[in-house]
Amino acid sequence: MSQTLDQISMVGLKKMHCVVGLLSTLLLLGSVASPVRADSLTIDNAWVRAMPPSVKSTAAYMKVTNGSDSPVEIVEVASEAADMVQMHEHSMKDGMMSMQQVFSVQVPANSEFMFAPGGHHIMLMGLTAALEEGDSVELTLTTKSGNSQVVQAQVMKNPPAEADTPVHAH
Numbered sequence: 001m002s003q004t005l006d007q008i009s010m011v012g013l014k015k016m017h018c019v020v021g022l023l024s025t026l027l028l029l030g031s032v033a034s035p036v037r038a039d040s041l042t043i044d045n046a047w048v049r050a051m052p053p054s055v056k057s058t059a060a061y062m063k064v065t066n067g068s069d070s071p072v073e074i075v076e077v078a079s080e081a082a083d084m085v086q087m088h089e090h091s092m093k094d095g096m097m098s099m100q101q102v103f104s105v106q107v108p109a110n111s112e113f114m115f116a117p118g119g120h121h122i123m124l125m126g127l128t129a130a131l132e133e134g135d136s137v138e139l140t141l142t143t144k145s146g147n148s149q150v151v152q153a154q155v156m157k158n159p160p161a162e163a164d165t166p167v168h169a170h
């Protein structure tokens, strides 16, 4: 009886050892892997436009650089700062500037994509708290391959100097 128990616990210990071994292997891989994400997106100049407290929506902008040899598609942006977060693009319709939701944006291989005023932007609708200049907003970008990336966007009244460039139509 006690032998059986011992055998069981031996099996249990072996299993445990395997799990621990696997975990430490994963941790090791994690620590030696380069800081570049699997999708190799780099985010610069992420900012959110500060609005008067009475305005319950605003937009976030950033430069997304794809350092990989394959295009990367951003399919979702999420944030706790707003009830609803959507990617939008501006378009001219009957001479009127309007904006509409887009469900993905593609960052070409070894290239960049701008979320910028007057162009694509990340719309934050139903702000859960007033955003003041100097605050930061956490945004989570998810790519088609399922990788997520957390971005801290600074709340600013004016675009950061480097991001204040006209949007080029490609």
Ligand SMILES: [Cu+2]
Pocket: 059, 088, 089, 099, 100, 121, 123
């Ligand atoms: Cu919009």
